[in-house]
Amino acid sequence: MSTRQWIGPTRAVVFFAVIASLPVFGLAHWAMNMLVFTLMFAVMSSAWNLLGGFAGYPSLGHVAFFGIGAYAEVLWFQHHAIVSGYEPFWILPLIGIGVAVVGLPVAALSMRTRADVFAIVTITLLFVVQTLAFNLRGLTGGAQGASIATAPFPAATYEQPFYYVLLLLLALAMGLTWAGMRSKVGLSLVAVRADEDKAAGIGVRVQTVKLLAFCVSVGLTGMVGAIWAYYESFIYPQFAVDPLITVAIVLMTFLGGRATLWGPVLGAFILELAQQYLAYSLGGSEFYLIAYALVFLVVMLVMPRGIVPSIQDRLRQRRRRRVVDAT
Amino acid sequence: MHALVQGVILGVLTAGVYALMASGQTLIFGIMRVVNMAQGAMVILGAYLSYQLFTSWGVDPFLALPITTLALFVLGVGVQWLFLRPLHAGDRSQLSVLVTFAVALLVEGFMSVTWTTTDRGINTSYANASWTVFGYQITLVRLWAFLLSLFALALLYLVLNRTRFGRAVRASVQNPESARLLGVESEWVSAIGYGLGTATAAAAGSVYGMLYSFNPNSHYDLISRLLSIVLLGGLGSIGGAVIGALVISVSSSVVAAAVSPIWSQMTFFIVLLLVLVIRPRGLFGASMRGAI
Numbered sequence: 001m002s003t004r005q006w007i008g009p010t011r012a013v014v015f016f017a018v019i020a021s022l023p024v025f026g027l028a029h030w031a032m033n034m035l036v037f038t039l040m041f042a043v044m045s046s047a048w049n050l051l052g053g054f055a056g057y058p059s060l061g062h063v064a065f066f067g068i069g070a071y072a073e074v075l076w077f078q079h080h081a082i083v084s085g086y087e088p089f090w091i092l093p094l095i096g097i098g099v100a101v102v103g104l105p106v107a108a109l110s111m112r113t114r115a116d117v118f119a120i121v122t123i124t125l126l127f128v129v130q131t132l133a134f135n136l137r138g139l140t141g142g143a144q145g146a147s148i149a150t151a152p153f154p155a156a157t158y159e160q161p162f163y164y165v166l167l168l169l170l171a172l173a174m175g176l177t178w179a180g181m182r183s184k185v186g187l188s189l190v191a192v193r194a195d196e197d198k199a200a201g202i203g204v205r206v207q208t209v210k211l212l213a214f215c216v217s218v219g220l221t222g223m224v225g226a227i228w229a230y231y232e233s234f235i236y237p238q239f240a241v242d243p244l245i246t247v248a249i250v251l252m253t254f255l256g257g258r259a260t261l262w263g264p265v266l267g268a269f270i271l272e273l274a275q276q277y278l279a280y281s282l283g284g285s286e287f288y289l290i291a292y293a294l295v296f297l298v299v300m301l302v303m304p305r306g307i308v309p310s311i312q313d314r315l316r317q318r319r320r321r322r323v324v325d326a327t
Numbered sequence: 328m329h330a331l332v333q334g335v336i337l338g339v340l341t342a343g344v345y346a347l348m349a350s351g352q353t354l355i356f357g358i359m360r361v362v363n364m365a366q367g368a369m370v371i372l373g374a375y376l377s378y379q380l381f382t383s384w385g386v387d388p389f390l391a392l393p394i395t396t397l398a399l400f401v402l403g404v405g406v407q408w409l410f411l412r413p414l415h416a417g418d419r420s421q422l423s424v425l426v427t428f429a430v431a432l433l434v435e436g437f438m439s440v441t442w443t444t445t446d447r448g449i450n451t452s453y454a455n456a457s458w459t460v461f462g463y464q465i466t467l468v469r470l471w472a473f474l475l476s477l478f479a480l481a482l483l484y485l486v487l488n489r490t491r492f493g494r495a496v497r498a499s500v501q502n503p504e505s506a507r508l509l510g511v512e513s514e515w516v517s518a519i520g521y522g523l524g525t526a527t528a529a530a531a532g533s534v535y536g537m538l539y540s541f542n543p544n545s546h547y548d549l550i551s552r553l554l555s556i557v558l559l560g561g562l563g564s565i566g567g568a569v570i571g572a573l574v575i576s577v578s579s580s581v582v583a584a585a586v587s588p589i590w591s592q593m594t595f596f597i598v599l600l601l602v603l604v605i606r607p608r609g610l611f612g613a614s615m616r617g618a619i
Contacts, residue, residue: 058421060428109603116362119424120558121603123364124551128596135589243547247432250425289436296429301413304422 011262012174019167023160032159036231038272039166040224044245045252045264046173047220051213052250053258054186056115056193060246061122064129065218067241069099069225071133071140074148074235085152088230089165092223099222100215107214111207114196126243133237145236148229162231166224170265173220177261185209190259247296248275255299257306266307271295333463334584338577340469343476344534346572348549349556350483350565351527357500357563358520361411361423367550368434369525373399373532374541375442378449388449388533389471395533396526403525406430407518431546438543448540449533472534479530480569483523487565496520500563555595559602561609570610574598 022035044062052058072095077088110121133140140146153161180186188209191199200206229235248271256267274295278288303310352366376395380386386394410430414422456467487493495516498506507513535541556575560567575595583591602609 056421058424060424109600112603114420116360116420116424117558117562119421120362120554121599124555124596124599127547127551128593131589131592247428254425287436287440289432289439293429293433293436296432297410297426300422300426300429301410304414304418 016167016171020164023157023163029159032163034273034276036159036162036166037276038269039163039170040228041248041252041272042265042268043166043170043173043224044221044249045256045268046170046177047217047224048249049253049258049260049264050177050180050189051217053253053260053264054180054189054193055210055213057111057118057210057214058115058250059122059214059217060119060243060250061125061129062218062221062249063241063243063245064122064126065099065103065221066225066228066245067129067133067237068102069095069222070229070235070240071146072098072222073226073229074146075139077148078146086161088148088151088226089161092165092169092226095226096219096223099225100219103215103218104211107211107218111210111214123243123246126241126246130237130241133241140237143237145234147234150233151230162227165227169220169223169227174261174265176216176220181261185212189213193259244292247292248272251292251296251299254304254306257308257310260306260308260312263306263308329462330584331581334581335577336463336465337469337584338580339573340465340473341538341580342569342572342576343473344531344538345552345556345576346569347476347479347527347531347534349553349560349568349572350480351524351531352553353557353560353563353565353568354483354496354527355521355524356557357565358496359407359411359423359517360420361427361521362420362554362562363521363524364424364428364550365406365430365434366524366528366553367546367548368431368438369399369403369528370532370535370549371541371543371546372402372434372438373529374449374536375438375447375532376529377533378442378447378536381449381451388451388537389475392475392530392533395529399529399532400522400526403522404518406525407521411521412514412517431550435543435546442543444542444544446540446542447536449536451537468537472538475534476531479527480565483527483565486523492516492519552595555599555602558609559598561611564609564611567609567611 019039023032027035044066048059048062073088073091076091076095106125110118110125113121134142136142137144151158151161180189188199188204188206191204192206192210196206225240229240232239252267252271253264254267255263255271256265257263275292278291348366348370352363355361355363355366373395376398377386377388377391380391380394381388410426411423414426451468453467458465458467458470485493487496495506495511498509498511499513499516499520503513506516539545552575556571557568558571559574560569560571575598578598579591579594582594
């Protein structure tokens with residue numbers, strides 16, 4: 001067996017082992033907090049990648065499903081007492097499936113169009129969900145926000161349960177991506193991105209794979225929303241449905257590399273850490289917005305394919321050169 | 328009944344302003360196949376510019392129009408040249424959505440730094456003057472805004488149908504490849520077209536600033552409404568944009584009068600959903616080519 005076959009699995013094992021052992025070193029709360037958010041974004045960009053990267057449908061409305069997941073979690077525990085701190089995590093699969101079911105009709109409607117119009121429809125959805133979150137006061141508490149009981153974890157290791165649940169979710173998202181890339185579904189999605197009409201013409205089940213990608217993608221995003229709501233324990237419409245989260249997810253995927261397994265994760269680790277740093281050092285959110293937009297533009301113009309594909313290209317070239325030298 | 332008719336009048340007058348913004352949006356799409364997410368931000372920027380001219384030097388917003396439209400025309404040409412021109416042709420429709428979204432964020436950030444995030448409004452001396460016709464109230468500013476929009480739309484129509492540049496634009500819309508083969512400088516047409524599109528945003532922005540209060544965040548609200556109008560009318564069709572603006576504006580002000588102002592904010596989304604179900608390419612959309 002060649003060594004190259006082992007590179008992928010080894011990389012995954014090392015990555016997850018390192019990330020899983022980080023809390024053992026007793027990191028400070030701000031560092032753990034930063035890592036929790038980084039993992040949230042890593043999961044969400046991996047999820048976005050399934051749809052925006054592989055299928056080529058750039059959704060700008062994913063945060064709407066993040067918000068729906070968050071409110072679902074809060075509403076559920078307004079009516080059910082929390083017995084143990086881990087209980088809110090058990091209903092995550094339910095929330096994931098619920099959000100996917102909500103996403104199904106949205107997907108069926110919005111995917112009647114192509115990439116650019118799809119972006120329009122999804123961004124409109126975002127604002128509609130935001131307006132609803134503000135105005136359905138009986139349900140969401142409107143601008144006053146909604147709350148859920150604070151998790152009864154010991155203060156010293158408060159972040160750890162969230163951290164490990166998110167890590168599991170990241171493994172799930174990446175596992176799905178990996179399985180997808182190896183199966184007919186992934187191939188069909190790439191065919192949809194390349195030329196949807198031709199793909200349909202040669203018998204790819206275009207509609208099925210598109211809907212599948214959309215539902216899995218928003219389901220994962222909804223679960224992250226639920227974890228976020230429990231972590232924050234108090235949520236407001238403007239943060240639960242914040243357009244900037246969408247921007248961040250998209251940007252991370254583009255930076256790391258669309259339609260790759262590691263790209264979105266890499267993008268999330270680079271950008272979220274940079275973002276937290278910028279937020280601390282620049283303080284005011286206005287300059288921060290400008291800095292963010294500029295990074296976005298530079299990434300789009302200089303490296304539209306992302307880091308991982310660019311590195312892969314270079315490695316491939318070097319390997320080819322080595323073969324030429326040897327002969 | 329009275330409230331309903333009043334709602335229709337209000338809707339028609341407001342539709343003029345939206346038609347103006349949307350015509351720029353649809354023009355940009357027609358020429359470049361770019362869904363311009365920055366249009367809303369440009370409108371708000373136009374509003375801030377005329378706010379600044381009004382508060383600092385007392386320039387009437389209507390008289391400031393040449394200055395603001397020219398400024399945003401130049402800005403639009405710059406944006407096209409710097410950010411949209413370098414995009415790869417294959418990925419253009421997907422990437423341009425994200426790039427123009429980033430431009431919108433950049434403009435939003437710039438506005439929050441310059442004018443802070445508090446609500447502003449342009450309060451001219453005649454802001455509250457109104458006529459009463461057959462018992463229905465017509466605000467003077469709205470009427471002027473409506474007439475101005477008609478004038479600007481007529482101007483746009485003349486530019487597109489009576490000038491050499493307009494002919495080049497129409498050729499590029501109908502068939503970009505052939506137009507290029509026949510000697511149309513597509514880079515220039517794109518740059519000037521994008522500039523014209525943002526210029527209409529500036530004109531609409533000055534008026535918008537007199538009708539509503541605004542802050543740097545307002546562009547989110549505008550962009551989703553504008554995109555719905557453009558989709559309803561059919562991407563790339565200016566006549567469609569006008570009809571789309573009428574339909575959405577009248578229906579939302581009727582809902583506001585008959586049901587509640589909260590639900591009127593959702594009307595455009597319901598119209599958008601109906602469009603997607605019944606006729607995804609819009610009322611006057613070009614048949615299958617590239618985008619839809």
